[in-house]
Amino acid sequence: MPTLNEEEGIAKCIEMILNALDAMDITGEIVVSDSSTDRTPEIAEAMGARVVTPDKGGYGYAYQYAFDRTRGEYIAIGDxxxxxxxxxxxxxFDLVRNGDADMAMGSRLEGEILPGSMPPLHQHVGNPLLTKFLNVFYGAGVSDAHSGMRVMSREALESLDLKTTGMEFASEMIMEAGARDLTIAEVPITYHPREGEATLESFQDGWRHVKFMLQNAPGYLFSAPGLAMSGFGGVVMTLAFVNASVGPMRFGSHSLLAGTLLLVLGVYLTYLGVFASVASNPIRKPKDPVTTFLSETVSLERGAFAGVALFALGGVYMGVQAFQWAASGFSNLPLTPENVVAFALMVVGVQMVFGLFLVDAVKQSNHH
Known part of the structure; x- marks a missing residue:
């Protein structure tokens, strides 16, 4: 248990844990990872707990500090x-001991939340939304991703590459377990009103969870939006270039410019996804074929050649246009669809060349 001034509740928690150990007829230890300025550590030690004092602050760091000092075959955590x-x-515990799960979690949302235990915003918006993100991005398949009551085997715990030190640690544990295909099971539990003053900052801590999830899923943050934007932009450009119509809609010059902008932005986002996948070693790497091809298959030389070819194709056309402009005495020339497409080819070509150089530089840095 991580503790920060929990003198009002620590004794009752330890008493419940001792009762649980008796009910399971097993030997265990209670490790309190304490950063308190009140009587929490004294109360915990008097009741037989082993108190350790982290040398840094943070909810996640308190857990990791305690994990390194536990001795059991199974680890249970809770507030x-x-x-x-x-x-x-x-x-x-029975789910983990019997081999039915690598990690078992208590689900508050599937169980009972007693009045006054959880703010309505957390119960009906925050927790369900964050859980949905984790399930979509990381395949966690849970109903209450931020329940703090969990049991896992030591083997499962040691397979997780846990690094965060703040409140997002709760998300990281589930993200890592989902990414490593560990079996996560849930059982309904009852959630009670807390003893003592709350230290959770709803919006700040919620944003930290969301930010951490997105940063470690560049496929959802960059690649998927980038591919969607570039694909849609390419279709709109094509329809506008041939002056097509769909029902009452006609695709003209404005559609061509909008499609070009979407295409260029989409290619940019896609390359950000490639860069993030090779630079940051995210928990959930992009698996779409385009990002995989650009980050793992295509060589710098071939990719750069393709980018130069696109730039040259657009550049030749624009060079002819520049010559005609000069020959006409620099008079006003009409903006044609071909001009816009040529500009798009040049911009995408430049993005490909320099984007692949950046990706290759990061790869070489990682190898060294």
């Missing part, structure tokens, strides 16, 4: 504010 009834631990 020390009496919101979780640790006497419900046996039903989570």
């Amino acid at each position: 020390a504010d009496c919101t979780y009834d640790f006497e419900e631990l046996p039903k989570l």
Whole structure:
């Protein structure tokens, strides 16, 4: 249990844990990772817990500091504010001990949330939305991704590459487990009103969770929007270039410019996805064929050659236009669809060349 001034609830939590250990008829230890300025550590030690003091702050760091000092074959975690009834631990523990799950979680949203236990904004918006993100991005398949009551085997815990030190640690654990195809099971639990003062900052901590999830899923943050934008932009450009119509809609010069902008932005976002996948070693790497091809298959030389070819194709046409402009005494020339397409080819060509150089430089840096 990580603790930060939990003197009002720590004794009751330890008592519930001791009752759970008796009910399971197993030997265990209670490790309190404490950063308190009140009597929390003294109360915990008096009740038989082992208190460790992290040398840095942060919710996630407190857990990681404690993990390194635990000795059990199985690890159970939870908050020390009496919101979780640790006497419900046996039903989570049995799932892991029997091999039915690598990690078992207590689901508050599938269980019972007692009045005054969770703000309505958290219960009906924040937690369901963050859980949805985790399920879509990382295939977690859970109903309550931010429940703090969890049991896992030591083997499962050690397979996770946990790095975060703040509140997003709760998300990282599920993201890592989902990315590594660990089996996560849930059981309904009862969530109780907390003892003591809350330290959670709803919007700030919620944003940290969302930001961390997106940063570690560049396929959803960059590649998917980029491919969608470039594909849609290419279709709009084509329809506008041939002056096509769909029902009452006619695609003209404005559609051509809009399609060009979407295409260029889409290619840019796609390359950001490629760069993020090779530079940051995200938990969930993009798996779409375009990003995979650009980051793992295509060589710098071939990609750069293709980019130069696109730039040259557009550049030759624009060179002819420039010559005609000069020959006409620099008079006004009409903006034709061919001009816009040529500009688009030149911009995309430049993006390909310099984008692949950047990706290759990062790859070489990683190898060294």
